[in-house]
Amino acid sequence: EFKKVCVLGGGYIGVELAEAFQRLGLEVTLIDMVDRILAGYFDAPFSDELKNRMEEHGIKLALGEKVEEFLGEGKVSGVKTDKGVYDADMVICAVGFRPNASLGADHLKLYQNGAYLVNRKQQTSDPSVYAIGDCASLYDNARGRENYIALATNAVRSGVVAGHNICGTPVESLGVQGSSALGIYGYKLACTGLSLAAAEREGMDVSYEDYEDTQFPAFMEVENPKVKIRIVYKKEDKKIVGCQLGSSYDATAIIHFFSLAIQKGLTMPELPLVDLFFMPHFNQPYNYVTRTGLNWLNKELGLKG
16 A cells, blocks of 8 residues: 655656645655756746645655665665655656657667657658657757657647658648646646746747736626736747746636747737637636737837836
8 A cells, every 4th residue: 555655757747646646645745856846848937836736735845856766675665865865655757758769770860869850741861761759859949940849749740740741642740839738736837839947048038028817807706817927039039939827717728829829920019919809708808918918018118007
């Protein structure tokens, strides 16, 4: 019988497993080398809110700690890090993986992480060989270069593109933005493209605009949760390269809009006048999407409000 679980890795899988184990009544410790959970996807205003909710539900977070050793004889009894020891009846490793490209590694060109390097048709360096899914690279529109983003959505699309080309219909990938979402303890997060931290790691000269507003107009006599949004854009041409959303309300579908915005090169000056529908049962006439753009524009023009 398991009572104490250590989950290694603060990405999507690790965070979701930690919640699932806690809901089953187990004592959970989540360990990660970096000092924030979901650091590869979200900036601090979003990951910190999620961290608070997890801690409120009794999950212990051991962040900024490097795992050094599994303890126990014949059966695990704990995990030792560079900062402490944590008891555990079970340890789950959710620290990522490497693509399995051993089949053609000696014959085909590889991306820097070992995945097969493919073009927009999913062709490898040998035109007669196609690669799809988590063993293949892809084109990242937000970064403007080849990348590796292992998501089911990307895998399915790569299969569609390869299948059509193999069967004689020329189709090219439009590239990806790495859109994703999750919900933990009622807090729903979604992101696409680059966070501010990720863009800075990429060496991009970027800035961002934050905004928070209620989902519905104030006159609606319903529960009216706030939605927090951050839009990341390049300073040079003002093109949007990332967006993050967080709320107890399910606003995650908005991320589809921003994924397409990145793909099509939408700029911050265009955002305030984008045509979005309004119905008080669903949203506000000028909601957090367009208001973020309007606030940004007002600052650029030196205006108030």
